[in-house]
Amino acid sequence: MRNSTYENYINREVGWLEFNRRVLQEAQDRNNPLAERLKFLAITSSNLDEFFMVRVASLWDQVNAGFKIPDIAGLTPTEQIKVISERVKKQLYSEYNCMGRSIIPTLRRNGTDFLDYYELDENQRSFIDAYYRETVYPVLTPMVVDQSRPFPTLLNKSLNIGILFEDEKGGTTFGTVQVPSVLPRYIELPRSKGRAYILLEEIIKHHMGFLFEGHEILHMGCYRITRNGDLSVDEEGAEDLLEAIEESLKQRKWGNVVRLEYERGLEDELLDVLVSEMEVPKEGIFEIGGPIDLTFLMKFSGELGEPELKYPVYKPQRLAIFSEYEDIFDAISENDIMLHHPYDSFEHVVELVEKAADDPNVLAIKQTLYRVSGNSPIVKALSRAAENGKQVTVILEIKARFDEENNIKWGKQLEQAGCHVIYGLVGLKTHCKILLIVRREEDGIKRYVHMGTGNYNDSTARLYTDIGIFTSNPFFGEDASTLFNMLSGSSKNHDFYKVDISPGLDQTFLRYIKGETKNARAGEKGRIIAKMNSLVDKSIIDALYEASCAGVKIDLIIRGVCCLRPEVKDLSENIRVISIVGRFLEHSRIFYFHNCGNELIFLSSADWMPRNLTRRVELLFPVEDRENKRKIKRILDVSLSDTMKARVMRNDGTYKKIDRRGKEALNSQEMFCSISMEENEVEEGFSVERGFRPILKRD
Structure with missing residues (x-):
């Protein structure tokens, strides 16, 4: 190196x-x-x-x-x-x-x-x-x-x-x-x-x-x-x-x-x-x-x-799995459910909060809010929940740039409804995306959790690509409680079962990157795929350079700023960087590590930037359900195969279009629209004639 x-x-x-x-x-x-x-x-x-x-x-x-x-x-x-x-x-x-x-x-x-x-x-x-x-x-x-x-x-x-x-x-x-x-x-x-x-x-x-x-x-x-x-x-x-x-x-x-x-x-x-x-x-x-x-x-x-x-009309699809259960809580109780927005409907997230607001068995709702829409149904549901006598805690970040005024307005409205509003933390922006619902059931108290890569904003959820997961896994429930207690200042216990948080995520990511480096040097396969908005952090870049020199194959899908130089001899020959800019704003953060075949897949609210890793409260959580891991690997595979909206970064920092010679024309975002329609329930009367033709299943 x-x-x-x-x-x-x-x-x-x-x-x-x-x-x-x-x-x-x-x-x-x-x-x-x-x-x-x-x-x-x-x-x-x-x-x-x-x-x-x-x-x-x-x-x-x-x-x-x-x-x-x-x-x-x-x-x-x-x-x-x-x-x-x-x-x-x-x-x-x-x-x-x-x-x-x-x-x-x-x-x-x-x-x-x-x-x-x-x-x-x-x-x-x-x-x-x-x-x-x-x-x-x-x-x-x-x-x-x-x-x-x-x-x-x-x-x-x-x-x-x-x-x-x-x-x-x-x-x-x-x-x-x-x-x-x-x-x-x-x-x-x-x-x-x-x-x-x-x-x-x-x-x-x-x-x-x-x-x-x-x-x-x-x-x-x-x-x-x-x-x-x-x-x-x-x-x-x-x-x-x-x-x-x-x-x-x-x-x-x-x-x-x-x-x-x-x-x-x-x-x-x-x-x-x-x-x-x-x-x-x-x-x-x-x-x-x-x-x-x-x-x-x-x-x-x-x-x-x-x-x-204009672009062909695309309506985010409702997941078929929810139609198999009478109650959204029953569906989440039985399954870890992944949503890929805007291809899958964000309405499921809104419905969960609305259902919790009116459900007499729900005792408490806790949620982080960073950016919300101008007429947020989630804020209305949280207000109604408080008025219904539930314990509602909202961590509202008023330092969200250019949304400060909006968030102050929402905070005051939530307080008037009886919610306990915490306006972020001194010195840190609360950027994690997490929802916790505490519910009384026949066999005791049960916690339902939603974690995601994007904001609880029903408007941008139709424009930004993000991933969220519903779970009732008790370990995630315990981690969510610990996190909210930490954010409210009532606990300094930061021991988690499943998740990691920042400040400190830089060390977590470095550990996984160095793990792949060590495996490659030992003759094992080393593989990293990371999708995010920006890569700026020098310590992460240097670790990726070291991994590349050790023989780790690295693919980075970075929509915006990338301070790393790819494909430089004796430095980053094994690193490829692409950027996808298309109809939807790429916003999801996905991290894949091969880990000698015991694949590790994480979702996060954080990019690889100093501000995310050291100056914000961010969340990194593993995807453990086999079906959800398959779906996320497919997201990475389709994104890396994009020949229409992806551009490859040169080592001088400029970008070029994909060389399509010998390759099929593939627009990853259109592909995801097609996948969601095929796997879920296309509503009656909804036309897909102009684009988004259903495709054959690949798995």
Whole structure:
């Protein structure tokens, strides 16, 4: 094995930008339906927003604090920012090239146009003029900067129009107008055939003379800022963590500007005013070759109603096993039941909580919540359970980034219903996914447990791939009780029968990786397969390098960031890394170790990242049921066989499509849809004609 040097690792931020490029490639893929391509463009744009608000903002904090220690790949914060700026500019060029040269022409061929004001006919102009007078004008607030009025504090991620107009002394005065977010970003125009739309900012720009009447407008153009959105909370010094988080949320709107986007053609004089007044670093200035902020395309994709412009409808399947029992508790009592979302329905999880809320034999419900939906049926069921007199304990993580406000609201609602709500732990995020139901039965108290890789969110469960397991195994029940007692602070006993938790999971994973290394060196077969969202932890990477050099065959299925360099001579020749980006967001965490034929399979809420392994409460649990192990091995096998949506990582950190020569076309996500429909009960009247054809069973 080579000496451990910086060249052995990929920078985390570069790895993330590579992931976002793979998302963009789905928008560029003409084989994807048009409406779905629009969604991928919106996701690419939204991803960059969060990237700048959190990751880039954090790097600027380090620069301002004088922090110069290089990262895992040898780059200082200043160097990382420069690399990011260069790569983002290239990515933006590709993004808007896709929008202007592919998406817009394809929309036009399908009878849908985005028009500029000068392209409107007389009827459309009359319509827009009336819309401006009646709807837009009353909402606008023009702001002028002069000696008595300072430069305004602009809202994070708000779209604005900057104006320079001539003042009375022959100089220039700056003004700005926020494009109101309370109004639709795009407006449909009257049209006899097909559909036509115009963007709100185009309407405002055309009517700008009415806002600044009496002034000669010299220049104007759209711009948008992104502020530091990373919360900074002194948990140790916060007497009330809930109150501290609420106060920090207010500050998020007004953090330092880390990015300025401006539309192509903006005059230098106007750009100089924006840069100087908001103190935008040069690495954070980006010219945009089209409409700024493409996140509106997510909603707009819904305007395309034709079924052929979207993915075939897929309805998550109800598991056939539940129809064999009158009661969901009976089904779980007799079987360890695995759910593979979104292919299998998340409704079973909701039904379990709802059933427990009303079952007179249920004494207590305990559950962790990290991210929940805006109208969560699980929160409603937990509230009802408390109102029904059951002991309900909820570990609610209010530090879940960008969901803090939602979770605070849910926490207060749960408390009002009588639930005991614990708002996470000081210094640690509670990220594990576990539900415990304590029930009185004829032969005594019985515990029912659900553990999973994803959040208890009924909305994202239709979009994210995750795995959950129901069990009434008493050892898992005892472990669940121990974990909840630890989280509530009533117990410091961390001895578990089956599960492992973090902080400390890094040592657990290292033990299993080193076990495979030892077996390989002893002449036994060494095999590791790991599926996760990100691989960043250096100690794990180094252990994988050592295992590879010992002859362990390693397959990594990593959706997002991967700091490991695969297939490097004398370092990682036995490591293959693929990333699957498709219709659903790959989110499940699966870990397989051959263990000399006594195969070990684990599911977890944790990725191989320092934050998951050392700064969060995470859960790692074994899959022991033979049928469930078979199903998970099939998930890994099908994922590794994907030739349509998988991309292989090169040792320079870039990715390439699978070489399909001699291989069948296999889209793993479509395959899983087909498997679930075949093994469960397709509802009457549900059509599967467009895609998801049932396949022959492989096992």
